């Protein structure tokens with residue numbers, strides 16, 4: 739059975755996740771655009787500071803959503819290529835329970851833990 743069939747449910751989840759992320763990014767873009775239109779009405783320093791804070795928050799949200807979207811797209815590519823569900827570090831299959839919890843996981847739990855330990859040092 740080709741992995742594309744085995745992972746049909748995962749693909750559906752990833753595609754739903756991708757659509758949700760795209761909608762989220764689009765909503766943030768629209769919100770920003772409408773805020774920019776209404777900007778320039780007031781000229782108080784506090785308002786400008788508020789604007790900056792809001793803009794920074796949006797930027798963080800958008801880049802989170804984009805990061806996630808990139809991971810989701812990469813997972814969909816791996817399903818197509820037949821490398822989905824295989825740990826990128828040790829080449830062992832990633833347990834299905836982990837994939838169900840985290841459909842775009844690229845590492846098994848052990849390798850993920852090892853990387854996180856390495857990052858702390």
Ligand SMILES: [Zn+2]
Nearest residue numbers: 825828846849
């Ligand atoms: Zn591994």
